Amino acid sequence: MLAFRIVILAAFAVAAIAFPRAAIAAEESCPGLVARRGLPIVPASLAADAVQLTYIGHSTFLFETPSGVRIATDYNDFVRPRTTPDVVTMNRAHSTHYSDNPEPGIKRILRGWDPAGGPARHDVQFGDVRIRNVVTNIRQWGGETTLRDGNSIFVFEAADLCIAHLGHLHHTLTPEHLKQLGRIDVLLVPVDGSYTLDLDGMMEVIASINPRIAIPMHFFGLSTLDRFLARAEGQGFTVERRPTPTLTLSRTSLPPTPRVLALPGR
Template sequence: MKIEWYGQACFMITSENGTKVLMDPFNKMLGYELPEIEADIVSTSHEHKDHNNVDAVKSSFILINKLGTFNEKGIEIKGVETFHDNESGAKKGKNTIYNFKIDGLNVCHCGDLGHILSEEQVKEIGNVDILLLPVGGGFTVDASNANEVRKQLNPTVIIPMHYRTKALGILGLIFAKVDKFIKVSGLKSRDFAELNVNKENLKEYEGIAVLDYK
């Protein structure tokens, strides 16, 4: 599969057979820009405008925005209820973590997760090979709590998201830089334009993969 990051919490994953899965597309309020894109499946973790801009998709698609298990175009998807804050959603509402089984690998997108997971949530999410994890704090878990979530889910590869970049301009001051998470984790990190990963080469990318935003 090919994994591309468009900024914030938005990723495009293209499977080996060409199926495109878009996660948490954002609107124009951010410094990032979404190109005109097409996708077969679109998931949204919650209904905030920087995560649910499905109008950006210029094709017909299957929308995944609910809890439960789904099988669409050969991709198994599980949506698990979590929260946008550490007060059971009292401040910022609910958040859905989606675990996608694509090309035999489990890719877990945490959306705007705001808390360390419960044992029940960890069990429900299940096995994770690649973790798309918010690390910048502000509106999500910070570097320290993100590292705890990383330990809970124990992925082979972690791709950070939702942190300060130059594209965000002054808005980025709300978030910490990715370096803070890397330091707290103690894991090796490497930079990539995109990730081309499969079951055979997964171990080659072990650790933190910092993606350039498209």
């Protein structure tokens, strides 16, 4: 059973924050947002305009859509949801981001790299959620060699929300990356500052995407998380520490200015 839900209220009294946004045509909408339009909604415990998000730990989150579709990010053998997801995404930087032994009940497995070589290409409609990816490069473990197309930023479009998981991001984003991403409402951000992108670079990525909510992940203890939160506060973000790992998100309840929400992971 997932932890009780916390509804993000729309009325946040915060100072205006001006972050630069890339001049892209897709700014006003998430490209091809078709999730749940024209699709029957199976009765579920969520409202039709809400998505539930639970931070499981490391880089793994569990989403539940209004029709009850469950999705796990960076699914691996070490940190898993207690319930079997319908769909999983994976990345390949380390074994804590993928699994060669997924649970048999999983209906769809989306790898952020193509084992045959070249970029992975995903644009999948599963129930009331659309899942697509934007490929990036990674550094080879133990060296400076670049592995092209080794990581995917997965974008989940459901209930008129666009949620992006940066995966094991190793570099800042180009205008083409930002164009492919389009409008992102909620951004899941690796904040370790070493294995992925350094903190200066990651803050640049957050500013360029300009989400309404940024949620840190991939941190190693509270000291690593605290370092990121201090940096975010220093750059004008309102920072909240939530006591439970579960949020209920809806487009109407997004804060009016960018905000960082830190969730505890098990």
